[in-house]
Amino acid sequence: MRVIIVDDDQIVAMSLKTILEADSEIEVCGCGNDGEDAVSLYKEIIPDVLLMDIQMKKMSGLDAAKEIISEYPDARILLLTTFSDDEYIVNALEIGVKGYILKQDFDGIVPAIKAVYRGQSVFGGEIVSKIPVLKQSKSEFDAASYDLCEKELDIIAQVGLGKSNKEIADSLFLSEGTVRNYISVILEKLSLRDRTQLAVFYLTKMC
Amino acid sequence: MRVIIVDDDQIVAMSLKTILEADSEIEVCGCGNDGEDAVSLYKEIIPDVLLMDIQMKKMSGLDAAKEIISEYPDARILLLTTFSDDEYIVNALEIGVKGYILKQDFDGIVPAIKAVYRGQSVFGGEIVSKIPVLKQSKSEFDAASYDLCEKELDIIAQVGLGKSNKEIADSLFLSEGTVRNYISVILEKLSLRDRTQLAVFYLTKMC
DNA sequence: AGATTAACATGACATTTGTCATAATATATG
């Protein structure tokens, strides 16, 4: 299993090399220090796995990965990140990187490389939970648990569209005062303060 | 590293056991044949990793995973699937499963277990590309095209959280009247009527 | 220096909003 290591920080790069070479299956066949190194080394050596830092001068790991994958779609690239609250995760997934793990997780790097080598994708720690689809997980909002009736839900939906009380009243054939009362009750039930918070609640919790 | 194996098919379960036990770091400390086994074995043994088939009679691997994770949120569960075009992937991610790989990928299972044991998440083959996020284009809202300055964007974001003028004023060290004026200008620029519409705009177009 | 502009503030005002007490009507339930 031939691996290339690319990291801005010489010390980190050497530490990684030591860790990887302690495993008999792995051979470190190249080392670089920035994204441009990564691209040229990759083309020259065509390793089994490219282990690369994300934040580097000259060319970021993300850009290097993009360039490499555009030419070698099956490239197995494992990116290293420093913090788990990393916003690059979606970009990395879009580019087609095979892994994205925390640099600090020394023990995890070897198994991650092996898994990537086998064609799997690996994501460190909390990183998976940062993927937006999952955050906007339906959250299974339950109207019953808030004791909201059908009409109240109608009204909430309209507030969530930015409608005024008068507009809501007209569309439901109610008086404006009635709508005001409904909203007052809804705010009480949901422990909210005003219609703006209700709109925010609707859009973030009920959609 | 203590692992439980749960698979509908006795033969597969035994094969897996043989593969895993060939690795000196792994100890198979339990075997089951359906979701209910998985739940009871998990509670009894509390293994480091639970390796489980998805499709099983009595109780599916997905349901079992859900039940286990609701009680043990840190449970490391690796699900096995037969086909890579598997639609359960998003559900699995939402439930909080730590891995989802192809049963056929015999060579990949051991590294996958080790990576999961280290706290990483592993997804086999093409599975990652099935995650819907990747197809969603971000709205790419351009503040400049609406002629909004930095402070206005700050205020919009706070309206989008449901804050009152007073709260916004306090957080930005402005007077309430000033915030009112800012919002009045913002509404004009965005052709909106009130703060609720602004919150809706923010949440749907700017996030 | 004089003029201009940006950032922040005030006060007055109309409107909208949220709360509350109360009540009319219809429907259901005993």
Place this chain on the structure above:
DNA sequence: CATATATTATGACAAATGTCATGTTAATCT
């Protein structure tokens, strides 16, 4: 039938909101 209960409505009131004209200060430009 009598009594709940749900639905809708009113009016009064306070508070928050949005608009507008105007003012202050400090920085910038000519």
